Amino acid sequence: MTGMTSSARPLLNRRLAEFGTTIFAEMSALALSTGSINLGQGFPDTDGPEEVREAAVRALRDGRGNQYPPGPGVPELRTAIAAHQEHHYGLSWDPDTEVLVTAGATEAIAAALLALVEPGDEVVALEPYYDSYAACIAMAGGTRVPVTLRPDDGRFRLDLDELRAAVTDRTRLLLINTPHNPTGTVLTREELTAVAELAVERDLLVVTDEVYEHLVFDEAEHLPLATFPGMRERTVTIGSAGKTFSFTGWKVGWITAAPGLVSAVRSAKQFLTYVSSGPFQYAVAEALALPESYFTAFREDMRAKRDLLATGLKDAGFEVFRTAGTYFITTDIRPLGETDGFAFCRALPERAGVVAIPNAVFYDHREAGAPFVRFAFCKRTEVLEEAAQRLKTLAG
Numbered sequence: 209m210t211g212m213t214s215s216a217r218p219l220l221n222r223r224l225a226e227f228g229t230t231i232f233a234e235m236s237a238l239a240l241s242t243g244s245i246n247l248g249q250g251f252p253d254t255d256g257p258e259e260v261r262e263a264a265v266r267a268l269r270d271g272r273g274n275q276y277p278p279g280p281g282v283p284e285l286r287t288a289i290a291a292h293q294e295h296h297y298g299l300s301w302d303p304d305t306e307v308l309v310t311a312g313a314t315e316a317i318a319a320a321l322l323a324l325v326e327p328g329d330e331v332v333a334l335e336p337y338y339d340s341y342a343a344c345i346a347m348a349g350g351t352r353v354p355v356t357l358r359p360d361d362g363r364f365r366l367d368l369d370e371l372r373a374a375v376t377d378r379t380r381l382l383l384i385n386t387p388h389n390p391t392g393t394v395l396t397r398e399e400l401t402a403v404a405e406l407a408v409e410r411d412l413l414v415v416t417d418e419v420y421e422h423l424v425f426d427e428a429e430h431l432p433l434a435t436f437p438g439m440r441e442r443t444v445t446i447g448s449a450g451k452t453f454s455f456t457g458w459k460v461g462w463i464t465a466a467p468g469l470v471s472a473v474r475s476a477k478q479f480l481t482y483v484s485s486g487p488f489q490y491a492v493a494e495a496l497a498l499p500e501s502y503f504t505a506f507r508e509d510m511r512a513k514r515d516l517l518a519t520g521l522k523d524a525g526f527e528v529f530r531t532a533g534t535y536f537i538t539t540d541i542r543p544l545g546e547t548d549g550f551a552f553c554r555a556l557p558e559r560a561g562v563v564a565i566p567n568a569v570f571y572d573h574r575e576a577g578a579p580f581v582r583f584a585f586c587k588r589t590e591v592l593e594e595a596a597q598r599l600k601t602l603a604g
Contacts, residue, residue: 306467
């Protein structure tokens with residue numbers, strides 16, 4: 209019959225067969241159907257700076273970016289990205305050859321892995337990991353090799369011996385994320401030094417996802433991996449406007465890397481979106497030039513929200529791990545007499561009117577993440593206060 213397909217062959221190719229609808233779609237739908245507070249997906253519930261939003265409106269009205277922008281990104285944004293990296297980290301990048309604008313960080317990850325990984329190459333990634341990592345490695349034909357961050361003294365830590373043991377002759381690339389989603393860990397100077405030394409010793413490429421670079425708290429410090437000896441020429445650093453300026457829907461991300469790496473990534477990126485976010489690129493260029501007071505106030509506001517939600521979660525009976533960066537808190541549900549994060553999160557909307565994400569979705573080794581649940585605190589203070597009040601029902 210016309211239009212029918214053979215039942216002998218699945219429609220979805222085998223590389224993506226393990227990936228279905230994301231947990232975020234399921235939990236967001238559950239939040240809507242139950243009227244629950246959604247602390248699952250990591251997006252703010254308020255817009256970013258008014259002057260940045262107005263810059264986008266001005267670009268639209270002035271006809272800047274309403275047609276295809278340049279493939280590498282508009283010059284104003286590439287220059288602003290380079291200036292931002294120089295100002296904050298002392299990293300000097302050529303806006304014309306060492307900066308590439310992407311459709312958010314997710315496209316940057318996909319383009320980097322598609323460009324740099326050959327079928328059969330191994331990619332070592334820190335587990336638990338953002339779910340697109342696994343899908344992008346699969347699309348590139350690579351083999352993911354997880355190195356698990358494990359709870360230790362109130363935070364999740366990288367076992368450097370385990371990392372070194374994971375590297376084989378087939379390893380092509382290390383995929384690093386700091387500040388780390390979902391655990392809230394910020395890798396220390398000692399840990400990053402070891403990563404850099406391993407990459408240089410084994411001649412590995414590194415893709416480092418640093419989208420939460422401005423969301424580090426307390427004594428933690430964000431140290432770009434590209435600043436370490438021998439790393440500038442082998443590292444693709446990924447950044448994003450969405451997390452720093454609270455305009456996640458604009459989908460403006462970027463990479464900075466040596467010219468050969470940028471050229472390689474651009475070769476893949478041009479066949480994904482080609483270009484995107486034209487007017488928003490001009491607005492993000494202005495955002496990156498905001499005074500230091502903006503970044504400080506943004507960080508302090510998020511720190512206060514972290515503390516508010518962390519206190520509420522502790523009062524509800526969770527074990528709460530220390531969040532040094534990002535806008536996520538990871539908790540352990542075992543003190544509540546629970547062990548299955550999936551079952552717990554699917555029942556939580558009816559029990560307490562709150563939605564969270566089971567960390568097991570971020571693991572290859574699902575059992576390692578089974579008792580952990582992630583909450584997002586990038587919400588208005590009154591929303592977090594209400595969520596904390598609702599969660600108290602779990603404590604009886």
